[in-house]
Amino acid sequence: MPVNPELMGRVFPPTEPYLVGREKVREFARAVFATNPINLDPEAARAAGYDDVVAPPTFPIVVQERTLAQLLSEPDVGIDFSRIVHGDQRFSYTRPVVAGDQLTATLTVSSVKTLGGHSIVVAESEIVDADGAHVVTALSQLVVRGDE
Amino acid sequence: MPAPEFTSLTVGDVVAERSFPLTRDSLVRYAGASGDFNPIHYRDDIAAAVGLPGVLAHGMLTMGLAVQPVVDWAGDPGRVTDYQVRFTRPVVVDPEVGAVIAVTAKVGQLDEAATVARIDLTVKLGDDTVLGKAQVRVALA
Numbered sequence: 582m583p584v585n586p587e588l589m590g591r592v593f594p595p596t597e598p599y600l601v602g603r604e605k606v607r608e609f610a611r612a613v614f615a616t617n618p619i620n621l622d623p624e625a626a627r628a629a630g631y632d633d634v635v636a637p638p639t640f641p642i643v644v645q646e647r648t649l650a651q652l653l654s655e656p657d658v659g660i661d662f663s664r665i666v667h668g669d670q671r672f673s674y675t676r677p678v679v680a681g682d683q684l685t686a687t688l689t690v691s692s693v694k695t696l697g698g699h700s701i702v703v704a705e706s707e708i709v710d711a712d713g714a715h716v717v718t719a720l721s722q723l724v725v726r727g728d729e
Numbered sequence: 730m731p732a733p734e735f736t737s738l739t740v741g742d743v744v745a746e747r748s749f750p751l752t753r754d755s756l757v758r759y760a761g762a763s764g765d766f767n768p769i770h771y772r773d774d775i776a777a778a779v780g781l782p783g784v785l786a787h788g789m790l791t792m793g794l795a796v797q798p799v800v801d802w803a804g805d806p807g808r809v810t811d812y813q814v815r816f817t818r819p820v821v822v823d824p825e826v827g828a829v830i831a832v833t834a835k836v837g838q839l840d841e842a843a844t845v846a847r848i849d850l851t852v853k854l855g856d857d858t859v860l861g862k863a864q865v866r867v868a869l870a
Contacts, residue, residue: 612790642789670788
């Protein structure tokens with residue numbers, strides 16, 4: 582089943598707020614081999630001008646993932662999870678994510694294309710803080726393999 | 730931590746190099762930290778059943794570790810303003826010997842007006858490049 586072309590431009594409701602915990606940031610930092618004290622030590626983070634430990638650059642995937650779950654659970658999308666390959670990923674930051682942030686993500690399907698039996702879906706998740714200020718936009722290109 | 734001085738950089742400079750030995754433990758740790766529990770990242774039987782050459786590292790783990798040498802060079806993760814990659818080849822992680830990912834970070838472009846350096850990453854598993862178009866934009870003073 583091909584991906585529904587009418588998905589293009591669809592905007593999803595904002596996700597439930599995600600509270601970024603200090604220990605979660607540390608756990609994620611260790612998992613991606615981050616050794617910078619600003620990622621791990623609140624004192625070092627404060628000395629650098631932040632309120633608390635700073636998350637590694639790819640941490641927003643944890644919040645973006647919730648928007649991708651929204652996309653895949655839509656009844657009319659036609660995306661078979663087992664056929665998805667992650668093509669590209671991009672993060673564009675206004676500022677880094679810091680422990681204590683309460684983040685909300687809004688997904689827009691910015692492009693749906695068909696290429697040689699495969700569908701390419703671009704999912705753009707805009708992540709804002711509790712004040713509604715932009716933190717980071719996470720962009721995933723998902724390649725959905727066609728029937729062999 | 731002081732940022733590297735923008736004016737001291739030249740396109741082509743290697744600013745960081747580091748190797749990351751991945752084991753199955755690394756994958757389980759990343760699964761827990763990220764919430765991505767797709768079993769192709771920790772179960773050989775399931776990886777084989779879906780036709781993969783073995784258990785694979787999460788693409789987002791490779792993307793996440795590849796930027797760390799740049800973060801350390803920049804001195805502050807907050808100086809990264811944009812980071813993008815293309816996933817070009819899967820990283821198979823052997824249950825006994827693991828897999829070693831080698832990262833080289835080089836100055837790719839310098840935006841004088843904005844004092845932003847584009848750092849291009851070469852990310853390899855042996856002779857194979859596993860991330861394409863891996864670019865980090867770093868705001869410097």
